[in-house]
Amino acid sequence: MTVEREIVRTPILPQDLAANPVLSRWVTVHPGGTIDVRVGKVELGQGILTALAQIAAEELGVDLEQVRMQPANTARGPNEGGTSGSMSIIHSGSAVRAACAQVRAKFAAEAALRWGVGPDRVTVRQGVIRCDERTTSYGELAGVVDLDVPADPCGPLGGGDRPALVGKSAARLDLPDKIAGRPRYIHDLDLPGQLSGRVLRPPSPGATLLHVDEGRLADLDVQLVRDGSFVGVVGADEAEVMRAVKVLRDATTWEESDSLPDEDDLSTFLRSGPHETIEVLIPEGPPPGGHTIQATYSRPFLAHGSMAPSCGIARWNDDGTLSVWSHSQGIHGLGAAIARALDIDVERIEVEHAENAGCYGHNGADDAAFDAVLLARDVPGRPVQVLWSRQDELAWSPLASAMSADVRAVVDDSGSVLSWRYDVWSQGHTSRPGYLGVPGLLAGAYLERPLRYPAPADPPAASGAGTVRNGVPIYDFPDRGVTGHRLLETPIRTSAMRALGAYMNVFAIESFMDELALSAGADPLEYRLRHLGDARGRTVLETAARAAGWGTPVEEGVGLGIGFARYKDKGAYCAVVAEVEAESDIRLRRLTIAVDVGMVVNPDGVRNQIEGGATQAASWTLKERVRFDRRRITSDDWESYPILRFSEAPEVSVEIVEAPGVPSVGAGEAAQGPTAAAIANAVAAAVGVRVRDLPLTTDAVVAAIEASGD
Amino acid sequence: MTQAFELTVNGRQVRIETHPDTSLLHALRNELGLKGPRFGCGLGLCGACFVRMDGQVVASCDTPMWSAEGRTVVTVEGLEPGEGLHRVQQALLDEQAAQCGFCITGIAVNAATLLETNPDADEEAIVEALDRNLCRCGVQRRVVRAVLKARSESACHVTPEDAV
Numbered sequence: 001m002t003v004e005r006e007i008v009r010t011p012i013l014p015q016d017l018a019a020n021p022v023l024s025r026w027v028t029v030h031p032g033g034t035i036d037v038r039v040g041k042v043e044l045g046q047g048i049l050t051a052l053a054q055i056a057a058e059e060l061g062v063d064l065e066q067v068r069m070q071p072a073n074t075a076r077g078p079n080e081g082g083t084s085g086s087m088s089i090i091h092s093g094s095a096v097r098a099a100c101a102q103v104r105a106k107f108a109a110e111a112a113l114r115w116g117v118g119p120d121r122v123t124v125r126q127g128v129i130r131c132d133e134r135t136t137s138y139g140e141l142a143g144v145v146d147l148d149v150p151a152d153p154c155g156p157l158g159g160g161d162r163p164a165l166v167g168k169s170a171a172r173l174d175l176p177d178k179i180a181g182r183p184r185y186i187h188d189l190d191l192p193g194q195l196s197g198r199v200l201r202p203p204s205p206g207a208t209l210l211h212v213d214e215g216r217l218a219d220l221d222v223q224l225v226r227d228g229s230f231v232g233v234v235g236a237d238e239a240e241v242m243r244a245v246k247v248l249r250d251a252t253t254w255e256e257s258d259s260l261p262d263e264d265d266l267s268t269f270l271r272s273g274p275h276e277t278i279e280v281l282i283p284e285g286p287p288p289g290g291h292t293i294q295a296t297y298s299r300p301f302l303a304h305g306s307m308a309p310s311c312g313i314a315r316w317n318d319d320g321t322l323s324v325w326s327h328s329q330g331i332h333g334l335g336a337a338i339a340r341a342l343d344i345d346v347e348r349i350e351v352e353h354a355e356n357a358g359c360y361g362h363n364g365a366d367d368a369a370f371d372a373v374l375l376a377r378d379v380p381g382r383p384v385q386v387l388w389s390r391q392d393e394l395a396w397s398p399l400a401s402a403m404s405a406d407v408r409a410v411v412d413d414s415g416s417v418l419s420w421r422y423d424v425w426s427q428g429h430t431s432r433p434g435y436l437g438v439p440g441l442l443a444g445a446y447l448e449r450p451l452r453y454p455a456p457a458d459p460p461a462a463s464g465a466g467t468v469r470n471g472v473p474i475y476d477f478p479d480r481g482v483t484g485h486r487l488l489e490t491p492i493r494t495s496a497m498r499a500l501g502a503y504m505n506v507f508a509i510e511s512f513m514d515e516l517a518l519s520a521g522a523d524p525l526e527y528r529l530r531h532l533g534d535a536r537g538r539t540v541l542e543t544a545a546r547a548a549g550w551g552t553p554v555e556e557g558v559g560l561g562i563g564f565a566r567y568k569d570k571g572a573y574c575a576v577v578a579e580v581e582a583e584s585d586i587r588l589r590r591l592t593i594a595v596d597v598g599m600v601v602n603p604d605g606v607r608n609q610i611e612g613g614a615t616q617a618a619s620w621t622l623k624e625r626v627r628f629d630r631r632r633i634t635s636d637d638w639e640s641y642p643i644l645r646f647s648e649a650p651e652v653s654v655e656i657v658e659a660p661g662v663p664s665v666g667a668g669e670a671a672q673g674p675t676a677a678a679i680a681n682a683v684a685a686a687v688g689v690r691v692r693d694l695p696l697t698t699d700a701v702v703a704a705i706e707a708s709g710d
Numbered sequence: 711m712t713q714a715f716e717l718t719v720n721g722r723q724v725r726i727e728t729h730p731d732t733s734l735l736h737a738l739r740n741e742l743g744l745k746g747p748r749f750g751c752g753l754g755l756c757g758a759c760f761v762r763m764d765g766q767v768v769a770s771c772d773t774p775m776w777s778a779e780g781r782t783v784v785t786v787e788g789l790e791p792g793e794g795l796h797r798v799q800q801a802l803l804d805e806q807a808a809q810c811g812f813c814i815t816g817i818a819v820n821a822a823t824l825l826e827t828n829p830d831a832d833e834e835a836i837v838e839a840l841d842r843n844l845c846r847c848g849v850q851r852r853v854v855r856a857v858l859k860a861r862s863e864s865a866c867h868v869t870p871e872d873a874v
Contacts, residue, residue, distance in 0.1 A: 045810025045847055171806060178811030179799050179818065181746020181786035188745040238740055239732035307750050307758055307812045307846045357750075357812030358847045390751035604806055608849070612809050615848025638755040638844060646840040649850035 016095035020078035021150035033139030040080025045358035059100035061124030082330030086666025101158030169604035186354035206259035216251035228448035278484035287419035301626035308357030312369030326369035327356035337433030361497035364397035367442035395633035398495035401427035415520020428456030429466030470502035475531035506673025548577035548592035561681025563674035572670035578678035598662035617675035619644035720788025730776035746786035757843035760816035801860035809847035
């Protein structure tokens with residue numbers, strides 16, 4: 001049996017463990033028994049550290065309480081790249097599993113050696129290492145077992161017998177502190193000697209600083225920092241620094257210029273080019289003749305709108321090294337970008353992750369860290385904490401790109417699809433630090449020696465793409481063509497936000513499926529199933545429909561709509577049924593969701609991610625639109641950029657479709673696209689008119705109804 | 711430019727020397743080390759900084775110190791006078807009604823104040839009160855469930871079954 005296993009098993013480590021093979025990078029066992037686990041993934045409010053702690057505890061054979069998750073750190077922890085794309089549980093999960101399984105095996109082997117027994121006779125449960133009556137513990141053996149050794153590709157990878165913790169809901173480890181109000185966030189950090197800093201952002205993206213009347217700051221206890229058009233203040237008292245930045249606003253003279261597109265005609269802007277053409281599916285020939293149906297959909301620019309403004313802390317140390325604290329999704333990428341921007345050795349920069357409020361993609365975290373680095377340069381040895389204003393957060397963080405899409409189908413006599421063509425136009429969806437070989441940090445463009453940033457790129461297809469993410473419909477259409485058009489001149493800075501292009505593409509595809517069903521006189525659910533061979537997909541669709549009471553009559557003025565997709569074509573399946581009431585206004589009553597994420601590590605964690613993702617997507621879909629004039633972003637507070645409120649939040653129920661034995665995939669980005677489509681389809685069902693441009697505000701629906709009556 | 715301000719915070723008499731325009735939020739966080747009230751917008755529009763001042767829920771980011779003189783302030787840290795969590799906080803924890811958790815202390819202050827002034831608050835009243843709080847992660851419905859639970863737990867002290 002042992003021999004068989006050796007033959008079958010390819011000696012290969014999970015990719016993140018192979019890249020960081022030394023076990024002590026991942027695990028430290030303290031003599032007191034506490035076990036520190038370090039990962040490269042970071043807590044963004046999604047609960048990933050709890051899920052990874054569950055896996056670690058399981059493999060180590062200890063209770064969850066014995067494991068202490070450490071903040072990611074470029075100098076001390078493993079490098080697992082960024083925390084994005086719902087990949088954490090896949091990559092970090094398997095690496096932690098294997099690393100901890102090997103640590104456990106080493107401790108069991110050490111105990112076996114001491115007792116003169118075979119290692120297979122040693123068990124490790126609830127932190128007790130045992131053989132018959134003899135017991136020891138991790139703490140007792142901590143000084144003897146050497147973890148400064150590489151993981152063994154032929155050693156255990158974990159995930160074997162007795163899943164005790166995995167698959168059970170675990171309470172989030174970080175929530176007790178956060179609910180009690182104990183210091184936990186980067187805003188709360190108070191390092192010895194820490195100063196407060198603020199940056200005065202230009203009045204508009206195209207502005208240049210001409211003059212600073214420094215005398216105006218004379219009465220304030222702050223230090224001015226200026227480098228080109230980058231200007232800020234540093235001081236001991238945060239409130240004083242905030243007053244100073246207000247004074248500075250009036251004490252600066254800028255030259256401004258118009259640089260932004262016409263927000264009322266984004267479609268023309270997006271389609272004017274120049275573009276990079278992304279051929280996703282090239283059809284074999286022109287579409288067949290027949291009845292052709294087509295439609296155009298769009299979404300506006302969207303803002304991350306994290307509840308906490310971005311924050312960064314930096315300290316230039318006496319030995320020439322630089323310490324940075326950031327809520328970045330990618331601390332290694334941030335460190336490298338800072339090194340590149342300032343032309344210093346990356347080995348001299350240490351970046352530690354510190355939590356902030358929810359992060360839904362590439363927001364201002366990295367930019368705020370770089371702001372802190374620039375301000376701290378003028379006060380060596382002192383940490384400087386930079387906190388953005390709400391206005392800067394909404395106007396200067398990277399945005400999610402506006403998008404526009406054309407869908408065209410040829411259908412047969414029964415209304416079924418013979419041919420499908422999809423074209424989507426967008427700015428790129430990533431400008432994370434280091435993209436395209438540039439630092440990509442906001443302040444860089446305003447320095448005396450400016451560091452320009454080129455148009456945002458798209459992630460490669462292997463990482464799920466950007467503009468064309470989920471651009472390929474899951475349905476079995478005989479003839480398909482899918483093309484993306486990424487804009488190469490981009491006056492508005494955009495980057496990754498939850499689900500990237502998938503939110504728009506699924507909205508367009510799934511709205512259009514309903515339009516085709518309507519044209520075929522078919523039920524939207526039946527119409528989808530007619531074109532869908534994928535068994536897991538069918539189960540998820542049918543589960544959501546059943547849970548929502550699909551097919552039973554609804555009241556007058558109420559509509560049900562369905563939306564469905566498999567995230568990134570290989571991730572989680574998610575079907576959403578929306579129930580919308582359209583009387584005096586559009587009210588989203590309920591979202592009924594079914595999801596298949598493969599093996600479930602933490603069921604309540606999955607539910608929370610799906611509920612939250614769907615609720616946030618409801619906010620995007622019903623309310624959100626970044627506003628701007630030709631010069632600047634104007635939607636810079638919660639009145640000009642309204643988001644969903646308690647009274648508007650729908651009831652959300654989530655059915656998890658079990659898929660035991662199927663590898664886990666992330667849940668955080670599965671629901672956005674299907675939710676948008678479900679709402680749009682429910683609105684259409686309720687009022688009989690289709691709205692194809694997001695957001696689906698009451699005004700937009702009323703305008704569509706009035707237009708349809710013309 | 712600084713002045714001394716005396717007020718009561720979480721049952722304790724405190725004296726804070728600061729500029730009269732400094733916000734109560736910054737005084738609480740930086741002078742008293744109370745990090746539970748959080749900076750979300752600085753404009754009184756999101757509720758992350760909510761505290762109770764003389765019984766009313768106010769945005770501490772939007773309250774200058776000159777107007778806090780002599781007032782009685784309760785922050786999330788002082789919701790439960792003894793050890794442990796206020797029942798609203800406990801219910802939020804039990805329901806795992808938070809993702810990033812940044813908005814949750816302001817919500818706790820608001821909901822706890824509502825239940826203290828209106829112990830019979832129904833779902834509609836809870837939603838109406840919490841409409842002043844923003845949450846971006848999308849845990850609104852979990853929060854409402856938790857507050858309803860906290861309400862029924864407090865109400866059960868006076869149910870007939872208890873009286874028997």
